[in-house]
Amino acid sequence: MSVGAERVPNAFVGIGLHRTVVRRRGWQHRYAALLVGIDGVAVIVAAITAYVIRFSPSTVPLGATGSEGVRIASHSSYLWFSLGLPIAWVIALGLARAYDDKAFGIGSDEFARVVRAAIGVTAGIAFLSYATKAEVARGYVVLALPLATILCLFGRYVARKRLHRRRTAGACMSNVVAVGGETSVTELVTGLRRDPHSGLRVVGICLQGAVRSGQTHLGIPVLGGFDDVEYAVRATYADTVAVTAAPEMNSTRLRQLSWQLEKADTELIVAPGLMEVAGPRLHIRPVTGLPLLHVEEPEFSGLRRVVKGAVDRIGAGLVLLLLAPVILVVGALVRLTTPGPALFRQTRIGKDGREFSMIKFRTMVRDAESRKADLVGSNDRADGLLFKIRADPRITPLGRVLRKYSLDELPQLFNVVAGSMSLVGPRPPLPAEVERYGDDVRRRLLVKPGLTGLWQISGRSDLPWEESVRLDLRYVENWSLMYDVMILWKTIFTVIRGSGAY
Numbered sequence: 001m002s003v004g005a006e007r008v009p010n011a012f013v014g015i016g017l018h019r020t021v022v023r024r025r026g027w028q029h030r031y032a033a034l035l036v037g038i039d040g041v042a043v044i045v046a047a048i049t050a051y052v053i054r055f056s057p058s059t060v061p062l063g064a065t066g067s068e069g070v071r072i073a074s075h076s077s078y079l080w081f082s083l084g085l086p087i088a089w090v091i092a093l094g095l096a097r098a099y100d101d102k103a104f105g106i107g108s109d110e111f112a113r114v115v116r117a118a119i120g121v122t123a124g125i126a127f128l129s130y131a132t133k134a135e136v137a138r139g140y141v142v143l144a145l146p147l148a149t150i151l152c153l154f155g156r157y158v159a160r161k162r163l164h165r166r167r168t169a170g171a172c173m174s175n176v177v178a179v180g181g182e183t184s185v186t187e188l189v190t191g192l193r194r195d196p197h198s199g200l201r202v203v204g205i206c207l208q209g210a211v212r213s214g215q216t217h218l219g220i221p222v223l224g225g226f227d228d229v230e231y232a233v234r235a236t237y238a239d240t241v242a243v244t245a246a247p248e249m250n251s252t253r254l255r256q257l258s259w260q261l262e263k264a265d266t267e268l269i270v271a272p273g274l275m276e277v278a279g280p281r282l283h284i285r286p287v288t289g290l291p292l293l294h295v296e297e298p299e300f301s302g303l304r305r306v307v308k309g310a311v312d313r314i315g316a317g318l319v320l321l322l323l324a325p326v327i328l329v330v331g332a333l334v335r336l337t338t339p340g341p342a343l344f345r346q347t348r349i350g351k352d353g354r355e356f357s358m359i360k361f362r363t364m365v366r367d368a369e370s371r372k373a374d375l376v377g378s379n380d381r382a383d384g385l386l387f388k389i390r391a392d393p394r395i396t397p398l399g400r401v402l403r404k405y406s407l408d409e410l411p412q413l414f415n416v417v418a419g420s421m422s423l424v425g426p427r428p429p430l431p432a433e434v435e436r437y438g439d440d441v442r443r444r445l446l447v448k449p450g451l452t453g454l455w456q457i458s459g460r461s462d463l464p465w466e467e468s469v470r471l472d473l474r475y476v477e478n479w480s481l482m483y484d485v486m487i488l489w490k491t492i493f494t495v496i497r498g499s500g501a502y
Helices: 015-054 066-073 077-095 109-132 138-168 182-194 226-236 251-263 303-322 324-337 369-378 397-404 412-418 441-446 465-478 481-497
Strands: 174-180 200-207 240-243 267-270 282-287 290-295 343-349 355-361 422-424 450-452
Touching (some): 015 077, 077 138, 174 182, 174 226, 182 200, 200 226, 200 240, 303 422, 324 397, 412 450, 422 481, 450 481, 465 481
Parallel strands (some): 174 200, 174 240
């Protein structure tokens, strides 16, 4: 049915949807209140724990005199300090914008804000102690503030996982009107559907040159062209407008659109068309009165790379020491259950196209490579360069268990220690795959391959070839040490679930 100029589409009519929008705004307030409660409880627990440990009888020296005696004599005041610390902590988090709804459930910025607030509180206590000549027990501060930070981060992580589950079920979402060309809008809608944790749901589309015809695109109503955005917002009760790349959406038109949306209290977000460039590489700087988006070059060398290499080798060495018994047991099981060596060596391509010998626990029969030609027709990944069979007959029973939980990859820690691999990076490719790479895919070779990566936490072997390449290139373009920490953290849970590996 055609959509009239003054009518709201039937799918969006009624007080029911208005109440849904009100509930959506309500969940933001409730979630912020939940975070305040989590932060407050975390600091109270940390402060009281530090108080009990620092001023317990076993830590109070007998016959203490001088400044130490003053601190001990007045240590009861720390109880009041412990009760007042949560208020200061929550205020600091508020000033650090840790309760900003734009950071709910997305990226690592929320956690970085908590850390910044913790550093601010620590610096504030140190300054006040110096300025007022107050005696503050260093042991108390050293215990209370780091513990409070850890508990806050853990509590927020638990709250985030609950939010992600609700968003996967379709709740706690922001309704979005997507504006732009057909190709760019399609990319945006596909990306948001693939990642419901972003909290954005496209409920209406304004395509370049379209009219209000009642048509749909990707199952979403097309509510007109660029001149119909304000109407689309009213029709869908949207609270966000996402503008994607389109020739007709120039600066003048975008500025006018922002003025229109101000009246409706609607958020405007702009996709710059640099789909895989994000984070610290993007900066907006005014030049001659114009806000210009500066895209910095990715870092493939320099001090940060040296630090990453050191962290990789030290981290891999520590994990090897920790998991040495597991590695020995798995190696013995592989050797005893099937004929052949425990380790499997294979030539892979590393940074700058250099070959290296990657080692894994053997998960297939000894003559697996010679039987590969007979199984080409069963390849489940015929859409790309990879060779994967979900029920590969060459895999041993023990090998299936090792692959499911990525235990077969533990020997790659030796590759990391040797410097041919990194803890986090793109998937290490075979020489035959690299020979068929295009120029864009070859950018994966600008960094060391990783023991884990975005491909590992995003579906593993279930990913289509194009998606695995896209994720690898995203990592290459936007890597950082914090990004690595996030990927390593998520890898733990991906491995425990054991999904997508075969």
